[in-house]
Amino acid sequence: MSAEAAPRLKKPVDYEVTVTEVKMETRDTATLFLDFGEAPVEYKAGQFLNIDPHQFRALTPLAAFLQAQKGRRELFRSYSMCSAPHEPRVAITVKDEEFIPGITQYPALLAPLLVHGRLTGARIRVQGFMGPYVFPDDVEQRTEHIVHIVAGSGAVPNFALLKHALHRGLKMRHTFLCSNKTWADVLFREALEALEAAYPDKVRLVHTLTRETDESRFGPKVHKGRVSQALLEELIPDRQTCLVYACGPAISPWERRKAMETRTPATPRFMETVLGHLHTLGIDDKRIKRETYG
Ligand SMILES: Cc1cc2nc3c(=O)[nH]c(=O)nc-3n(C[C@H](O)[C@H](O)[C@H](O)COP(=O)(O)OP(=O)(O)OC[C@H]3O[C@@H](n4cnc5c(N)ncnc54)[C@H](O)[C@@H]3O)c2cc1C
Incomplete structure (x- = not known):
């Protein structure tokens, strides 16, 4: 949080x-x-x-x-x-x-x-x-742009947030960035595409795929590899005013414990990597809500 x-x-x-x-x-x-x-x-x-x-x-x-x-x-x-x-x-x-x-x-x-x-x-x-991973009551006053950054089942709460905002007619636009291993792993893909088609001015859907072998899947909206700093820079021009909702795996408590015991740093997972990029891009931590699974 x-x-x-x-x-x-x-x-x-x-x-x-x-x-x-x-x-x-x-x-x-x-x-x-x-x-x-x-x-x-x-x-x-x-x-x-x-x-x-x-x-x-x-x-x-x-x-x-x-x-x-x-x-x-x-x-x-x-x-x-x-x-x-x-x-x-x-x-x-x-x-x-x-x-x-x-x-x-x-x-x-x-x-x-x-x-x-x-x-x-x-x-x-x-x-x-x-759970506090919700919109603040005055979300429309706080931002015009919600940036969803999710990995795997991290899409679950953000899908609910997106549907809620569109149903309520909240004025913010949404960039929904999903990170998955392959195209077949993308959750709610058709429903998200339907929302993007229904609200073209409000919803922008972007994917990154880390292990997709079918090269024909890649294009302007589907990127190869992990969520990169360059992609976030391109997707978030309004870094002083956006509100980010990031959900996905983070270093687990037992990985942290093992790292302490062996004195070797735990390998950063999705959340640590994304937060690192967002901070480097100058996005204030107060503008980043996060929920970690793992
Ligand atoms: C706020 C929140 C919301 C969530 N929402 C969702 C959601 O919408 N959908 C979803 O799928 N999941 C969600 N999760 C994750 C979910 O709660 C479970 O953690 C997940 O389903 C795994 O539970 P499990 O009992 O199947 O596996 P677990 O028994 O928890 O095991 C999962 C993995 O952790 C490892 N592990 C567990 N304990 C240890 C240990 N002591 N040492 C080393 N390794 C260990 C296991 O080897 C295994 O690989 C959410 C978690 C949180 C905190």
Whole structure:
């Protein structure tokens, strides 16, 4: 979170909801639509809910194993709503976490079940809603340009923010920069393209792809490689007045711990790299909101 005034936070509420549909977005990412029944549902675009992995009987052995390995109880996992408050259905979008022997230390606990566990019809407990990754009430007074910089499932809260702003008719324009490995990994691609087509003066969609092998994918709106400083310089001419919403992976607490133990600096991830570029370009940290996954 940046140093901007945080909105007043409401106490999270426990809900029991029904998963009404699980829609695969990409090969490893699914949107879960949640029915809250008669319960009043009040959240802001960009917020998240929590899910306790211990409620799922199928995860009990893995949770016990991971707890024994890590020496601590497994915590709630957080998931941003991809839906915006005006939309009829509340939804979260979850990316499965792959286990790569020799690279990842443990198998992921909850995401594989949410994505591949055929939960349609299941009753699950969630706790919501929370998170300061939202627009300030006076966002239109603060800026004319929102710069979304997202990687992978980091697109989830920003997609909600974008839909919310357009629906409300907020006057800002949006640059939506998505970083992914390949074209097939881009989340909400068609929906984002539809918004860009519907609001050509307000929405500019740009992609960077780090591992795409099909060269024909690249063009003026689809760049090869990571989010670079040069690209940000081109996309953000109004560096004193823009407001940046950056969401994606950052150095994890355990990577930080290992770096301290081995006295070798942790490798910067998406968030550290992007923040470095933004600061070099002279964008005040107060104008950068961030949410980190990982
Ligand atoms: C505010 C917020 C919003 C989020 N929103 C979303 C969202 O919209 N969509 C989404 O997909 N995700 C989101 N996340 C991430 C999500 O909460 C989970 O972290 C993610 O789903 C992984 O959870 P998991 O239980 O599947 O995997 P985990 O069990 O957490 O494991 C994930 C990875 O971390 C490694 N790991 C875990 N613990 C350790 C350790 N002690 N030492 C070394 N390595 C370790 C594992 O090896 C594995 O590779 C959000 C996170 C936050 C904080």
